[in-house]
Amino acid sequence: MKKYINVLCVLILSLTFGDLILDFFFTTGKTVDHIDFDTLSLGSLLALLILMLVILGMAFMTLVYFIKFILNVNRNEVFCMKNVNLLRKYGTCAILIGVGLIILTLAIITESSFADALSDGIGALSEGFFALLMGKVFKIGLNLQEGKNVTA
16 A cells, blocks of 8 residues: 555656746746836836745645645554645645746736736636645544544
């Protein structure tokens, strides 16, 4: 069972890195009008820089939380409060990445509709909400396990 979980986790990580590589290096042939950064004030440029740094920091933290979660599962610590907290942190960071990408798309790309911006961050948003759901399921499993131990 552990081997199957590890294979799935490696597949998830490789798909995540593949998605990042495709997003950064292989773009569509569609031309997009970007905002001219020379026209922005220093405050706007600093806000965009901070937003990008927050997105990168959250991306790094999601990777750390995911690896910690997998290591706990490999140690047979599945339904524990540590995993519930890791899933919650992972989900929160993924949601913040999605919201940050939507804001960044709306701020940088001119003539961009909200639907276009939402399509950029929908993957991260859905991943974050799914992780929060899994955290809640793990919490319920933990409560059931504790209830079983109390009655036994």
